[in-house]
Amino acid sequence: MKTPRLRLLAPLFLLTSACATTASAPAVSPAPSPTRPFGTLREQAERQQAWLRERLDKALPTLMRQYGIEMWVVPMREYNEDPVFPALVSPTTFAARRRTIYVFHDRGPDKGVERLALGGGTQGGVYESRRSARQVDGGGVTRQAELWGPDQWQVLKAVLEERQPKVIGIDVSRTFAFADGLTHGEYEGMAEALGPAWMSRMKPAEGLPVDVLAWRGADESRFYADLTKLAWDVIGTAFSHQVITPGQTRTGDVVWWMRQRLNDLGLDTWFHPSVSVQRRGKTEAELGESPIIERGDVLHCDFGITALRLNTDTQHMGYVLREGETEVPAGLRAALARSNRLQDIVVGELRPGRTGNDILRSSRERMLAEGLDGTVYSHPIGLHGHGAGPMIGLWDRQEGVPGNGDHRVMPSQWFSIELQVTSPVPEWDGQKVRSAQEEDVVLDAQGQVRWALDRQTAFHLVR
Known part of the structure; x- marks a missing residue:
């Protein structure tokens, strides 16, 4: 099984105690770690x-x-x-x-x-x-x-x-x-x-x-790859046994670990992270706020870093292996592959000169033609998290965004490709699972699109 491509900036983060939440005693916290990831x-x-x-x-x-x-x-x-x-x-x-x-x-x-x-x-x-x-x-x-x-x-x-x-x-x-x-x-x-x-x-x-x-320059994009790499590293550690102990750790513990990790690195975020759970046979309402993470859970996070006035925006998926499991169930892997496919569609439609509404319309036409049950709500990013430039949909405006969606994409600009695809999972008796992903892309001076670092194609695993 392919594992997430995580490139750690430093030795794995060691944990000694937990972050407190209103629902549980402290469970995780980071030990002293290398500082200045981007220099003085x-x-x-x-x-x-x-x-x-x-x-x-x-x-x-x-x-x-x-x-x-x-x-x-x-x-x-x-x-x-x-x-x-x-x-x-x-x-x-x-x-x-x-x-x-x-x-x-x-x-x-x-x-x-x-x-x-x-x-x-x-x-x-x-x-x-x-x-x-x-x-x-x-x-x-x-x-x-x-x-x-x-x-x-x-x-x-x-x-x-x-x-x-x-x-x-x-x-x-x-x-x-x-x-x-x-x-x-x-x-x-x-x-x-x-x-x-x-x-x-x-x-x-x-x-x-x-x-x-x-507008973003070439050296900003070089730095952005390093910044995105750090975001991946933090998520990769948060969604691992180093932070999560199934049956003990709550989603709120993981959220505060992520916040604390950035603070310890001398960095900040432009929004409070979120971590959520999808569980076989349970609705979101039944799980409640900050549920305890159990084996077999599907995890999701939304996380951003601010450094040198620039911002990242990343949503990744994780899975907590059951006892005896060595890989993610096939139905869940297929769900992630479908959201990857929608990423391909949106990135393929993202070109300079097009409006956000044009990109949204053509992306959705291709999405529906391929039988994907999805939503596209991508946005520019840079000096602001929800940055300046054309909106490519909102989660509740899939018909287009008048005004903001009519602005045109230009070269030397960045976007967060934010979207979701909902899929029935056979191993969960047909229960639908929402695979929500967000990865940042860079348009270079010639208008060519590339991932700022990479994109997630396999679940983070909690063993």
């Missing part, structure tokens, strides 16, 4: 800074011209940042400085895109910082002051008057949350300072901030 914070920041420069140098000019935006103005205030903020700033910047206005002016292919930061710093040299000149020390000396309040809008007005852009993009959208970062208060302040003539040249940037967030 300084090394990580240096790598992220290179990603930022590449995004602004390479992707931004192309995207601005694609969307017909001559100047892009992105104002925001401290702790109320635009969703596009993490795609525009250095890894050492955690919030906007008071008020920060990022201005991008496309001067054409020869001169490129000028990048100005009105407030805050240069973000490691990728912006030119502009500040207001005003008297600040009461002694008659005029100095460069930190931009604040109405001063910044006046500096923005001066920038506009110097450059005379005809089309100015701003982040307002009723379709994309990622493109709706300009708050009502900031819009009012800007309109009051600039006046109707300049405001008449502004239009929604729409897809521009979405695609700036979604």
Whole structure:
């Protein structure tokens, strides 16, 4: 029998005691383990800074011209940042400085895109910082002051008057949350300072901030393989005898072990993991919350890691061998193979230029033609877990997602191929088992699709 392809980053994780849950005494917890799987914070920041420069140098000019935006103005205030903020700033910047206005002016292919930061710093040299000149020390000396309040809008007005852009993009959208970062208060302040003539040249940037967030470079994809590998390793250990003792360990114990493992590695997650059980002859309601894991159970997890501002999203299946069993029952293996087949279908339909709704429609047509009882609810991933870009269905919107599903796939983008297929299992007297899987894929600069690391084709085994 083929076993899951697990590549451990470090020696197997040893356990000494358990994580507490409300339903049981502590059962598992990780022992001290190797740290810094991705290097020191300084090394990580240096790598992220290179990603930022590449995004602004390479992707931004192309995207601005694609969307017909001559100047892009992105104002925001401290702790109320635009969703596009993490795609525009250095890894050492955690919030906007008071008020920060990022201005991008496309001067054409020869001169490129000028990048100005009105407030805050240069973000490691990728912006030119502009500040207001005003008297600040009461002694008659005029100095460069930190931009604040109405001063910044006046500096923005001066920038506009110097450059005379005809089309100015701003982040307002009723379709994309990622493109709706300009708050009502900031819009009012800007309109009051600039006046109707300049405001008449502004239009929604729409897809521009979405695609700036979604664009990923080649080295980001190299790192993403390592990050996905770590996600697989954590799941592989969680779904093993090192964490699970059949008849004792609850699903909640495994969830908290996964959370604690990330914390011990100095990492985080963008959502609380989940672990669930399917059992012969039992419904989900009968199993209750955080059931004890028994032999013969089918396990499922949903797990994500956040590192260097990037996120993974992985769903894997596990099986707890019964006494005397050496492999997973054939009916369960067939169920997993069917969800693998649906993965093949969706990945085969995922191509640049297509909308999420197009991909969903054609995937479902092929799925139904092959007799698969499934659901497709895939999504972009990257700087956000449920990332910027086209949705490929929602679990409760299999007819398509208006607006968000009409956006188009582009090269240099990542997706989580999230789906499920439900199959009757002969060994379980025809009871249906839901094989839900999620694996991340990378589209390279040429639009070719590959798994970020691999995809699960065999159950994790608890012996």
